[in-house]
Amino acid sequence: MTMQPSAAQIAVSMTGISKRFGPVQALHDADLQVARGTIHGLVGQNGAGKSTIIKVLAGILKPDSGTISVNGDTVGNLTPSSVERLGVHFIHQDRLLVPTATVGEAVFLRHELGFGPFVSRRSMSRRAAELLKRYFDLELPAGILVQDLTTAQQKIVQITRALAQKASVLVLDEPTAALVKREVDSLFAVLRRLRNDGIAVIFISHYMQEIEQLCDRVTVMRNGTDVGTVDPAQTPIDEIIAMMIARDVGEMFPKRSVEIGAPVLEVSHLGMAGSFEDISFSVRRGEIVGLTGLLGSGAKEIVQCLFGLDRAERGSVKVEGKRLSLSTPVHAVQGGIAMLPEDRRAHGVAIDLSVRENISLASLGRYSGSGFVKRRQENQAIDGLIRELSIKTPGRDTLVRQLSGGNQQKVAIAKWLSCQSRVYILDEPTVAVDVGAKVEIYNLLNRLAGEGAAILLLSSDLLELVGVCDRVLVVYRGRLAGEFSGAELDGDRLLAASSGARVAKAEVSS
Amino acid sequence: MSVSQETSASGAQRLGGFIASYSVVITFLAICLFFAVASPTFLTGANLYNVLVNNVVMLAIVALGLTIVISSGGIDLSVGVSVDMASMVFVMLLAAGYGGVFGVTVGLLAAVAVGVLNAILITRLKISPFLATLGVLFIGQSTQQLATSGGQPIYLITGYAGDQFNAIARTSLFGVPTPVLVLIACIVVVYLLLHRSVFGRAVQAMGAQPGVAWYSGLAVPRQQSLVYIGCALLCGITGILLSATVKSYVPLSGNAFLLDAIGATFIGTTLSAERRPTVIGTLLGVLLLAVVKNGLLLIGWNFYWQQVGIGVLVFLVLAVSFGLRRARQ
Numbered sequence: 001m002t003m004q005p006s007a008a009q010i011a012v013s014m015t016g017i018s019k020r021f022g023p024v025q026a027l028h029d030a031d032l033q034v035a036r037g038t039i040h041g042l043v044g045q046n047g048a049g050k051s052t053i054i055k056v057l058a059g060i061l062k063p064d065s066g067t068i069s070v071n072g073d074t075v076g077n078l079t080p081s082s083v084e085r086l087g088v089h090f091i092h093q094d095r096l097l098v099p100t101a102t103v104g105e106a107v108f109l110r111h112e113l114g115f116g117p118f119v120s121r122r123s124m125s126r127r128a129a130e131l132l133k134r135y136f137d138l139e140l141p142a143g144i145l146v147q148d149l150t151t152a153q154q155k156i157v158q159i160t161r162a163l164a165q166k167a168s169v170l171v172l173d174e175p176t177a178a179l180v181k182r183e184v185d186s187l188f189a190v191l192r193r194l195r196n197d198g199i200a201v202i203f204i205s206h207y208m209q210e211i212e213q214l215c216d217r218v219t220v221m222r223n224g225t226d227v228g229t230v231d232p233a234q235t236p237i238d239e240i241i242a243m244m245i246a247r248d249v250g251e252m253f254p255k256r257s258v259e260i261g262a263p264v265l266e267v268s269h270l271g272m273a274g275s276f277e278d279i280s281f282s283v284r285r286g287e288i289v290g291l292t293g294l295l296g297s298g299a300k301e302i303v304q305c306l307f308g309l310d311r312a313e314r315g316s317v318k319v320e321g322k323r324l325s326l327s328t329p330v331h332a333v334q335g336g337i338a339m340l341p342e343d344r345r346a347h348g349v350a351i352d353l354s355v356r357e358n359i360s361l362a363s364l365g366r367y368s369g370s371g372f373v374k375r376r377q378e379n380q381a382i383d384g385l386i387r388e389l390s391i392k393t394p395g396r397d398t399l400v401r402q403l404s405g406g407n408q409q410k411v412a413i414a415k416w417l418s419c420q421s422r423v424y425i426l427d428e429p430t431v432a433v434d435v436g437a438k439v440e441i442y443n444l445l446n447r448l449a450g451e452g453a454a455i456l457l458l459s460s461d462l463l464e465l466v467g468v469c470d471r472v473l474v475v476y477r478g479r480l481a482g483e484f485s486g487a488e489l490d491g492d493r494l495l496a497a498s499s500g501a502r503v504a505k506a507e508v509s510s
Numbered sequence: 511m512s513v514s515q516e517t518s519a520s521g522a523q524r525l526g527g528f529i530a531s532y533s534v535v536i537t538f539l540a541i542c543l544f545f546a547v548a549s550p551t552f553l554t555g556a557n558l559y560n561v562l563v564n565n566v567v568m569l570a571i572v573a574l575g576l577t578i579v580i581s582s583g584g585i586d587l588s589v590g591v592s593v594d595m596a597s598m599v600f601v602m603l604l605a606a607g608y609g610g611v612f613g614v615t616v617g618l619l620a621a622v623a624v625g626v627l628n629a630i631l632i633t634r635l636k637i638s639p640f641l642a643t644l645g646v647l648f649i650g651q652s653t654q655q656l657a658t659s660g661g662q663p664i665y666l667i668t669g670y671a672g673d674q675f676n677a678i679a680r681t682s683l684f685g686v687p688t689p690v691l692v693l694i695a696c697i698v699v700v701y702l703l704l705h706r707s708v709f710g711r712a713v714q715a716m717g718a719q720p721g722v723a724w725y726s727g728l729a730v731p732r733q734q735s736l737v738y739i740g741c742a743l744l745c746g747i748t749g750i751l752l753s754a755t756v757k758s759y760v761p762l763s764g765n766a767f768l769l770d771a772i773g774a775t776f777i778g779t780t781l782s783a784e785r786r787p788t789v790i791g792t793l794l795g796v797l798l799l800a801v802v803k804n805g806l807l808l809i810g811w812n813f814y815w816q817q818v819g820i821g822v823l824v825f826l827v828l829a830v831s832f833g834l835r836r837a838r839q
Binding site for chain 2 (some may be wrong): 333
């Protein structure tokens, strides 16, 4: 099943790579061979070793053993800058741009344009604008700072930087996680063009469709080693997934039967000028309600207001019949609303705090008396939650930084379980989460609903909405454009309603 | 990799980890040993008392305040102003014949006012802590010069005021000098607040990731205000002790604490695996700086060379600790 490209074609060769962190063997005798002029997929569950092997290649981590060669030359002692000199460029999952740089400065970081020691911001800006236009057909306001760009735009600036440096190997870690369809398409077109120019592209993704669509080869990793390299065109996706998890996926979306009760969250006539108007809906006990809409439709802004991050100008929000004044998240949390934010690292978990400190952060009142934390009580509750959610951590005092993405997300959820919230708002909870962890999160949602929580799921993954939700609300241009449930709840109808197409059936029924 | 190699590697790692974590303690002990040998006076009771009361207490209280601020992810450059304001108001009130208790209370309130100003600038006007407290530092320095005809010190050596000062700085309880008792009280309070209380958790969360604190429903602006007000209050206590010790108010004298306190706090972060500021770490940092200053003085180095010595030392502690940590990863 394993295909070996001939030696001359090989751009990157990693053999026998091992790396251990304390008790955890992150990589064990892992191999990766990537040929020039191919797009090479790298898949595996979180914790399978994808990120670790990429960090080894990037010179961020030193392997305990193994050899690496780039374009035929064996290289020892890689550092991030020596790797870049070899023509290997990385688009890491976390945004790694200087937030206060202009786009021009970001694209030409460490390769500034100018005259002698002087840097010409103007020519960098102009050149960056040309590159962005040429590769992505993207025009950004002149002089805009990186921190003011969307996640998608930042990703594009990073890729543009690699292109400007004439990369011979381009490594992309989950590049499409934050991109919309149009941006994904243009990214893929660029990658194909680069491949045809002889560049080796290593593409890490959780999206199997993308792997199938884009990659010439795919290496599957499991438990810190490679379990096979296959041609995705000739290997069914099911088989690749089976290689990843070594067990049957079974039902991706677990079935459930929950008795749906009285309304818990009641939103009426909520409005905010320029974002959304006249939004009314309710979420009942045990119910999972989806909320979806394209970027800028107002769906995101609605949940921001429900958690007090933005202030709605009109309308009211009630939780269990009690009207909340939502001017800050403090009120929302006190009112029993929990929020699982989209940007986990900025808002979900503090990676430099321990698992314990993160989980009890929103519910310190429960574990304290006269202002002091009762550690015994806290420890018991935290250990209970770690067991209950099967969070994989050496202990409660481990820093969250050391956990995998899926387990970090579980810590973020545990924080609200500890708080005994009534309403859970989840903002894209399964973005950049592997298949196994996704199923766990869905199971968790079902369990929460089963215990009587009301769940509002903001998602742009239509399959997920159809698979998980009892009901889905679609926002289009700031208004509720449709509500789908039961047999009417399918991906085509959701897509049509989100993009403003009139759906006869939905109109009739609502 | 064979088993024996692994165990020896992890043994070396453990040793490295130990040195990385306790580099401050090791350096402190080594330096004490060095001065004990190099100077016959270093280990005498009189000298140690002098180090404790004159070099440690006041700096430690300011550093405790900064430890809270730095834990919250902020910085307070105006600690000197808080020290001076308490000192100035206290001394002026005594000079005007007011009672000691009244003078101390109003002096502390003057320091708190500086903290309130910082809090308003940072939480209401959303100015970054660095710039807000830098602005307050400038304003506070000028205010003192305006209030003292361009920086004239106020000396109250004898008489009523002198007695009040002595009551604070020259008394002791069960043989422990009053300033040391004040320090112990401050240590206990700050330790409980920062490491045992709900407030401390909020402060640590703000310092680690402010967005997460906000999204967890913590009242971040209120906690942040308390942080700066608490720091200013601690500085005010130092201001009172300072004027009582030197029986005077010398304008702008509080600034001397700023860099040492920041240095002590950051030296202290090497004690924690997560490199967070801790009360114990900060105290060790203060002790280290105080002992080095005193010891270099005793072996005859002048003031300027003392500064060089401290600079090298800080560098050494940080380099050893961080270098070993990095090697372990």
